[in-house]
Structures are given as structure tokens and as C-alpha cells.
Amino acid sequence: MKTNDKRIVWKEKNDLELMSIISSIHDKENIFTSRQYQEYKKKHSQAVPSLWFIRERFSSWEGLLHKLGKPTYNKEQWYRYSDEELKLLVTTFISEKEIKSQHQYEKISGKNNMPSLYTLRMRFGERVRAFFKNKESHVIQETNFELLTKLKSEIIRLNLESDLSMTKFNELYDDNELPSVFTIMRKTDKTWEQLMAEIGYDYQEIKMRKIKKNLKNNN
Structure with missing residues (x-):
């Protein structure tokens, strides 16, 4: 009909x-x-x-x-900016929005008609980290113990203890309280699995349990 x-x-x-x-x-x-x-x-x-x-x-x-009469987002438009102009635009935005991490920037850049993090990385490479240096400098000052304590608290808050998925954690964590997973791994020089072991979880056991559960559900 x-x-x-x-x-x-x-x-x-x-x-x-x-x-x-x-x-x-x-x-x-x-x-x-x-x-x-x-x-x-x-x-x-x-x-x-x-x-x-x-x-x-x-x-x-x-x-x-x-x-x-609305602004349009066109990734090609950023090529018209010089490096200095683009850097000034982005760092001003980061300051005004009180953005503390690259992860946080990535989540809101599109909604604010700003260049994506991918665009910035393609343009500036590793220099992008300097845009967030002042905002993320507190991470360097925190001890590994402080970071790991916050990490475990956040896993508990998100009810991910029986999952421990790094992908899920990275999507859900409060970036006002913690830096990104990749920043923590870089700071501690540990993999996600090693971090889980440090805070008292058997990542491999939980991973195998999930695999067995999925196999059982598919049978």
C-alpha cells in the first residue's frame, strides 16, 4: 500500500x-x-x-x-589552510572546549565542523601530540600506580570486569578522568593484557571464557 x-x-x-x-x-x-x-x-x-x-x-x-544556510564539512577545505593557520584553528578549539585528549577531540570534532584527527595526523604526523601537550602533561606526572588505580576503578564503573574488551573500554571510558588506553600503554610501556594482569585480572582466562560462551551459543 x-x-x-x-x-x-x-x-x-x-x-x-x-x-x-x-x-x-x-x-x-x-x-x-x-x-x-x-x-x-x-x-x-x-x-x-x-x-x-x-x-x-x-x-x-x-x-x-x-x-x-548551514556550514558544510568538506575535508578538502583544510588543504587551503597553511600549517600555521590550521594549527592555530585546532589549538584554539582545543583550548575553548577544554579538550584533554586526542580521543576526546575525535569524538566532538565532526560535530563542530573541525578537521578530523585522521586529517590532522596525515598533515602533521606525530606533531599532532604537541597540540594536546599542555592538556595531557598531567599524565606524565601521574605515577603508574595512580593510572592503574584509575584504570581499574573505571573498568569496575563500566561493569567490564567479565569482559575486559579494550575496544569497549576505549568507547565508554570517561576521558575527563583518564587519558586514552594508548596513552596509558605508552606511559607504562605495557600491552593491554599486561595492564589487566597488573590490576589483578586474568585476561587470557576471561578471553577463553568468552570464546567458549560464543561457541556454545552458536551451536
């Missing part, structure tokens, strides 16, 4: 109606890129038209943003 075909429903909307819907979501959710829009679409499939439909109606995602 036609009423169940969402493409037909969106097709019946005029440009002004569509632009009003997208503008509202753009402002509320800070959506700047087509990738962010697709992520929103996955979670709210009935609330907005598909990216394909937007491209059909407005030529491109950027074309829609242009009609709305």
Missing part, C-alpha cells in the same frame, strides 16, 4: 517541508556530515528521508546544507 511506502510519503513533501525537518534535526543533533546523518537515520528510520532521497531532491547533502 502507498501509505506504507515511506519513499512515496517523502516524495509528497515539498522542498520547504523537507528543509524544515532536516534543519530542525541539524540544529538539535549537531549533524554536519552525511555520515552523521546516516547514523541518525539508522536510529530513527521513520523520522527522516534517506540520504539517497536527499541527493535525488537536492543533488547532494552539501547542496541541502547550502540551501539551509
Whole structure:
């Protein structure tokens, strides 16, 4: 039936109606890129038209943003900046937002129409670390014991003791309390498995337990 075909429903909307819907979501959710829009679409499939439909109606995602008078995110734009200009832009943003780590920057850069961490690393290489030097300098001053104590407390808070997934931890941890996993590993000169052993967990045993559980569930 036609009423169940969402493409037909969106097709019946005029440009002004569509632009009003997208503008509202753009402002509320800070959506700047087509990738962010697709992520929103996955979670709210009935609330907005598909990216394909937007491209059909407005030529491109950027074309829609242009009609709305919204800033567009284009990674090519950063090539027009000199190294000094780009560094000043990023370090000012880091200071204003009180960003304490590269991980924290990566999470909010896209929402604020800033160059991605990947773009910065491609441009500056290891020099990117200097952008965060003042913010991360406290990590160097903390002892390994202090870092490991905080690490274990955060694992407990996140209820990851029976999992110990580094990926999950890196996605969920409070970056206002701890530096990134990679910073801790670099500071302590230990792997994730070694860190887990240091704070009292048998990483291999838990890993094997997870594998056996997955195999059992798949049978």
C-alpha cells in the first residue's frame, strides 16, 4: 500500500517541508556530515528521508546544507589552510572546549565542523601530540600506580570486569578522568593484557571464557 511506502510519503513533501525537518534535526543533533546523518537515520528510520532521497531532491547533502544556510564539512577545505593557520584553528578549539585528549577531540570534532584527527595526523604526523601537550602533561606526572588505580576503578564503573574488551573500554571510558588506553600503554610501556594482569585480572582466562560462551551459543 502507498501509505506504507515511506519513499512515496517523502516524495509528497515539498522542498520547504523537507528543509524544515532536516534543519530542525541539524540544529538539535549537531549533524554536519552525511555520515552523521546516516547514523541518525539508522536510529530513527521513520523520522527522516534517506540520504539517497536527499541527493535525488537536492543533488547532494552539501547542496541541502547550502540551501539551509548551514556550514558544510568538506575535508578538502583544510588543504587551503597553511600549517600555521590550521594549527592555530585546532589549538584554539582545543583550548575553548577544554579538550584533554586526542580521543576526546575525535569524538566532538565532526560535530563542530573541525578537521578530523585522521586529517590532522596525515598533515602533521606525530606533531599532532604537541597540540594536546599542555592538556595531557598531567599524565606524565601521574605515577603508574595512580593510572592503574584509575584504570581499574573505571573498568569496575563500566561493569567490564567479565569482559575486559579494550575496544569497549576505549568507547565508554570517561576521558575527563583518564587519558586514552594508548596513552596509558605508552606511559607504562605495557600491552593491554599486561595492564589487566597488573590490576589483578586474568585476561587470557576471561578471553577463553568468552570464546567458549560464543561457541556454545552458536551451536
